[in-house]
Amino acid sequence: MPMIDIRGVTKRYGSSVVVDDLSFTAEGGQVTGFLGPNGAGKTTTMRMIVGLAAPDRGSISVHGRRYADLPVPLTEVGALLDAGAVHGGRTAYQHLWALAASNGLPRRRVDAVLARTGLAAVAGKRAGGFSLGMRQRLGIAAALLGEPRILIFDEPVNGLDPEGIRWARELMRSLAAEGRAVLVSSHLMSEMAQTADHLVVVGRGRLVADTSVSELMRAAGGGTVLVRASDPGTLTRRLAEAGATVREGVESSLLVSGLTAADVGQLAARHGVVLSELTPQRASLEDAFMELTRDSVEYQGVVA
Structure with missing residues (x-):
């Protein structure tokens, strides 16, 4: 099976450590999502895989060989x-x-690649006049030219319209289904949730998580319950007494964490509070990502 293998890689630029003792494997037959905040070291890692930058320490191999040693x-x-x-x-x-x-x-x-990327009709047009989305398609076409067993895409859906994003998702899934190793970075968490089989999450150059999408979502939990009640004030007090954390949600709802939906329902019944909604909330990949990387975000704005 084709794979990318990264072992103990460190990369410095001056006094800044951009990639810090990073190890992971992107295996054939699956899409590996490569996630992290801005400045996490994703692009630098991808550049090192294809020999555009050299690690200061550690090793990177594709098919068990250095990229520089590949004949074609x-x-x-x-x-x-x-x-x-x-x-x-x-x-x-x-x-x-x-x-x-x-x-x-x-x-x-x-x-073949012009047809696969939907560019056959504009093959004779100058690339300088292309939109960002069309340039992305052209870059994907170039990556596919040699029918490689390993594919690396850095933010490939930037500039694509909804149809283009769906096309890119289906393309990556089909490439993995052919047994190829696909490593893709993206800031679109909702898209990664639908595209990736496996996730590698980095922050400040270090590995934060190396896991499947389903495992990460389970770890993030879905321990939030959306509740609408006839007497939200009383319910909030009773929930707090039971050790739950309660936040105000939209449209007079409550968001409860620390208790299951069954616990909330039983507590409400015990205190005579009528519920009109009791819905367990599934954590999103965005929620899980934000929780994992909250200490790794380099630039944090303030919401007034």
Whole structure:
């Protein structure tokens, strides 16, 4: 199975440690979501995987080899790290054909990836006139040129419209289903929840979590219960006495944590409080991510 293996990697720029003793594996047959706040070291890690930066310590291998030792890298690893890294004067076709020719790939691969990424109709247009979403598609097309077993995408859905985001999600899922290893970073938690099988979460360059999506959601808990009551004041007091934490929700609801829905219902019945709603709330991936990385956020704004 193809894989990316990162062991004890550290990268410094001057006095700043950007990646700090990071270890994880992205395996074939699944989409690995690579998550973290701005400045967490995600892009630097991806650049090190493809040899654009060198680790100060540790090792990185793809298929058990260093990227620099791959005879034809484009046939082993495809990467989209910067959608703007294209000559604006070249057409989409020319850009892809230059990459194909320099890697000994047949011209038919250019036609194939243009079709797969929905760019066949604009193949003759200059890339400099493309929108960000179209440049993202062109970058994905370039990554697919050599039919690699490993694919790396850094924020690939930036600039895509809803149809494009769904297309990118289905593409990544299909690539993983073909047995390829897909490593993708994104700040869109709702999208990662639908796309990734496995998650690697980093903060300030260090590993925070390495787990499946379902395990992370379970760990985040869903210990919040939404309640609407005939006497919210009385219920709030009784819940607090029972050790629960109660917050005001929207439309006169209460958000209760620390007790299960069954506990809340029994307590309300015991004190004669009529409930019109009692709904367990499932934690979102965004909630879990925010909880995991709350001490790793470099720039925090203040909500008035």
